[in-house]
Each structure stands twice: as structure tokens, then as C-alpha cells.
Amino acid sequence: MAVRVGVIGTGWIGSEHIRRITDRVGGAEVVAATDIDADRAARAVAGTGARVLAGSEEVVAADDVDAVVVTSWGPAHAESVVAAVEAGKPVFCEKPLATTAEDAQRVLDAEARHGSRLVQVGFMRRFDPGYAQMKDVIAGGGVGTPLMAHCVHRNPTVPESYHSEMAAQDTAVHEIDVMRWLLDDEISSVQVLTPRRTSHRFEHLRDPQFMLFEMAGGARVDLEVFVNCQYGYEIGCEVVGEEGTVRLPEIPGAVVRSAGRRSTPVLQDWVQRFAAAFDTEFQTWADEVAAGTPTTGPNAWDGYAAAVVTDAAVRALHSGGVVETGIKARPAFYA
Ligand code: NAP
Numbered sequence: 265m266a267v268r269v270g271v272i273g274t275g276w277i278g279s280e281h282i283r284r285i286t287d288r289v290g291g292a293e294v295v296a297a298t299d300i301d302a303d304r305a306a307r308a309v310a311g312t313g314a315r316v317l318a319g320s321e322e323v324v325a326a327d328d329v330d331a332v333v334v335t336s337w338g339p340a341h342a343e344s345v346v347a348a349v350e351a352g353k354p355v356f357c358e359k360p361l362a363t364t365a366e367d368a369q370r371v372l373d374a375e376a377r378h379g380s381r382l383v384q385v386g387f388m389r390r391f392d393p394g395y396a397q398m399k400d401v402i403a404g405g406g407v408g409t410p411l412m413a414h415c416v417h418r419n420p421t422v423p424e425s426y427h428s429e430m431a432a433q434d435t436a437v438h439e440i441d442v443m444r445w446l447l448d449d450e451i452s453s454v455q456v457l458t459p460r461r462t463s464h465r466f467e468h469l470r471d472p473q474f475m476l477f478e479m480a481g482g483a484r485v486d487l488e489v490f491v492n493c494q495y496g497y498e499i500g501c502e503v504v505g506e507e508g509t510v511r512l513p514e515i516p517g518a519v520v521r522s523a524g525r526r527s528t529p530v531l532q533d534w535v536q537r538f539a540a541a542f543d544t545e546f547q548t549w550a551d552e553v554a555a556g557t558p559t560t561g562p563n564a565w566d567g568y569a570a571a572v573v574t575d576a577a578v579r580a581l582h583s584g585g586v587v588e589t590g591i592k593a594r595p596a597f598y599a
Contacts, residue, residue, distance in 0.1 A: 267553045270329035271297040272320045272344050273336030274308035277358055280535075281333055281546065286312050288543050292550035298323050299336075320344045324351050331553050334358060338433075342367035345564075349374040349382050354553045356546075358386040359437060361567025365575050368568040375564055376597060384549055384559040385567040387441040391548065392541040394513045398503065399446055407505030410447050413485040415439045416500035418493040420532060421464075428470040431489045432456070432577035436475055439487050439501075440573045441566060446503060449479040451573045453588050456581040464492045475577060496530030497537055565598035 269285055271278055274297050285292050294314045299305035305316045317323050320340075324332055324347045332348040334341050334357040342362040348355035349371070361383070362368035375381055389395050402410060417435055426434075444450060457474040465471050472490035479485065501512040515537060517528040531537050545561065552559045572591045580587040 267292040267550050268295040268328050268330045269293065269333055270295065270323035270326055271333045271335060272323050273334065273340070274299040274305045275335070278335030279308040281335060282308050282312065284543060284546055289546045289550050291554050295328050296323050296326050321347065324348050324353065329353065331355065338363045342370055345371050345383060346374045349378050352378065352382070354382050354559065356384045356386065356549055357567070359567070360433065360571060361385045361564060362571050363433070365568065365571045368571040371564045372568055381558045381563055381597070383564040383567070384561040385563065386545070387438065387562040387566065388538055388541045388545045389438055389442045390445055390562060391544040392538060395442060395446070398501070398510050398512060401510045402446055402503060402505070403448070406508065407503065407510050408507030410483050410503050410505045412483060412504040413443060413447070414500070414502045415443070415485060415487040416498060417487065417489050418498040419491040420494055420496055422491045424466050426491065427468060428581060429578045431471070431473045431491065432475070432574045432581065435489050435491060436487055436577060437570050437574050441562060441570050442501070443477065443485050444566070444569060447479055447483055449481045449483065450569060450591050450594070451477045451589055452480045452591070453478040453586050454573060454577045454580045455586045456577055462492050464494055470581070473581065497533050498530065499537060563598060565594055
């Protein structure tokens, strides 16, 4: 039987995931959804057969909802995730798991009380084929012990509502998760440097930002976050080990030769770049939920660790100094 999914929050990505589950994921169907704006929820489920419920409590409690997808805005995530865990239902939560480490801790506490893991966090890069290849190489010892990594995260533009702290909370959070995963280590300190500001910016925004992370084992990661780079969406990652390097492959684009030039298009947004990763992420989650096995994607501990590091990165942005994350040891429950 298909996994019956209830969706909380039907804005941009909630609507995308409803279409994804309906059109592209096998073995799952959306049966209920809610949003603060009920009309928006109705538009999001139109044609799927799913019904609109009054609120997140109703979605979690519904007898025909086997699993919950949380795609509301970040500050509301933890409450819905805790409710789903307390109801004993698997829950997929878009990043961030929580907007503070304290709220993320509430999710860890709820899972501990429940006694088994039910939470997956939407760090979809782990399902990107290029990052998966890098993981295989590093885990297989293909470049020796990792020493350093160089990362780039560029967006063409951001809306005026984007503020300087979001460089860590919304943008770098993806690299924070993926570097913890690739290097199999926690981040122990962060520093945020602020180069000359681009003139293509809103007055309130510090852009670009240059972030330096230290892993507990001593490896160093640098990350350029530049969210008004104008020309396109670009993600770069290279890990340097004692015996070699491994680099994230680019998505291939047709090579055009014309008017004396050779060119390839530059992707314009993360939807194009990570569409396949989102599909794989959801198919894997649905398969594992259907099998009744713990999901193997990023878990509540990964969501907690990302919250601890982004909190530290925001403090580092304001202080200019090196900020220790103070992350505690990973509980055996998440080994
Ligand atoms: P969005 O368009 O603002 O959608 C959020 C929706 O949830 C809105 O319709 C909002 O209603 C509703 N909502 C807020 N609190 C709610 C609650 N307690 N119960 C029910 N509905 C609630 O935002 P989005 O771009 O879809 O992003 C949603 C989440 O996905 C964010 O956490 C974001 O960081 C994450 N995301 C992840 C990725 C990724 O790369 N994995 C990409 C994009 C977004 P109102 O607008 O009326 O408040």
C-alpha cells in the first residue's frame, strides 16, 4: 500500500513536493495538507484527491496520514516535528529542522522519549549524484585523509527580505551539512570574514561573506557565500586529501560554438541544479517509510548540528572573531 502523506505548509517548496510525490515518487500519495492560507493549500492539492485540513495538529492526528512532510516556515518546523514524533509517525522536515539549537534539542528529546528515530531533514545535497560520488571516494580512502576543502555557493540575486544572517542560516547551512557528511566529522569553530561589499546589493546586506570552518579533527573548510553574483547559480566543492583531491562535477550543458565563441549555459537556480537530488531524496524516504525501517537520510542529529553551527556563524558574523560551536558529543542513539 502507498505511504499516505500529510503536508504542513503549502508555499513554494511544499507545493513542489506535493507535485513531486504525486507525479514522480512511486509508492506514496498526498492525502491531506494544511497551510495558514487554506486557499493556498487547496490550490496546492488541486487534482491530487487530497483534502485540506484546518491545521498541523489535524494533519498529524489524521488516521489516514501515515507520514508527515513539514514545509512551513522555519520557526514553525520544530513544533510540527515534535508533534509527529509524539504521534509515532515518520516525518520529513525541510531544512532547517529548527531555527535555534534549543528548538532542535526539543526534537532530539522527543525522539529519545519515543525510543526510535523518525525524523529526516531535507538536506537534499546528500542525494545529488556528484556529492554521492565524492562521498564514495573520500570514504573509500581515494584521496587519503582529508586536510582541506574549498566551497563556493553563489546565487544570481536574492530578494530584499534576505538579510545578512541568512547567509549562514539559509545558504551556508547546505555546505555545513554536506561538509559534516563528506568529512564524517563535526564543525568545532567558525569565522566569518566580510570582503568589500558588492554594489549589487541592498543597503542592509553584507554580501559576499567568506566563512572558515574548523572540523573537530583539524581539517579546514573555506566557503564563499555570494548571493548577488549576477551571472547565475553555482555550487563548487573540492576536498583536498593527503594523497589527492576530489571535486564536485558540474552538471553538463550543451557546448555551443557560434559567432567565434564556444559557450555553455550557466544554471540560474537551485531548482535546476538539484531537481534530481530532490526526486531521489523523496523516493528513498518513501521506500524506507514503506519498509518500516529507519530512514537513512540526514536525521534529527544532523538538523541539530546544523542549527548549532549556524548559530555560531551568526555570532561570528557579528563579532568578526573565531567562534567555537561548542557542539556536544553525538549521542549513541544517532551513531
Ligand atoms: P514559503 O513559500 O513561505 O512557504 C511556507 C508556507 O508555510 C507558507 O504558505 C506559510 O504561510 C505556511 N506556514 C507557515 N507556518 C505554518 C504553520 N504553522 N502551519 C501551516 N502552514 C504554515 O516558503 P518556502 O520557500 O516554501 O520554504 C519553506 C521551507 O522550505 C523553509 O524552511 C525553507 O528554508 C525550506 N526550503 C528548502 C530548500 C532546500 O534547498 N532544501 C529550498 C527552498 C525552501 P504564510 O506565508 O501565510 O506564513
